[in-house]
Amino acid sequence: MSDEILIGIIICDRYRACGGGKCLRALHNREGAFSIYKDKEVKLVGYTACGGCPGGNIEYAPEEMKKNGAKVIHLATGLVVGYPPCPRLTQFRDFIRTKYELEVVIGTHPIPQNYYKVHKKLGTWVRWDKIIQPTLTDEETRLLYD
């Protein structure tokens, strides 16, 4: 089906025990970074963690996802909202794009409002306007992800 897109998700290893509840809900509802798929069928063909700082699994996991047909890799919202946010986020994005020629989207589910409030106070995202854009959504939606 031409309107189907296959994706993989890579989460921050700090949340490696995460069951993926927020990501999968957002994927189902096409919220946050998944809103780009509003008119598409989406199949999740890979889900893993980065392997822990400095993110050794980033070197290999996208290859498996690509073999499963993934066209887009999502770096999960946890990399953006964790304390501190992942310092290698843009390196991961650039590496996956360059080595595997896959599209990379930063983020999965909407930023939870409680994380949003703390990072705004901290000024964490001062130069991250573009980075947080796909998961910023609006307050009403962010509250649903607390």
Ligand code: SF4
């Ligand atoms: S901060 Fe970055 S490198 Fe460290 S565990 Fe999280 S995603 Fe991996």
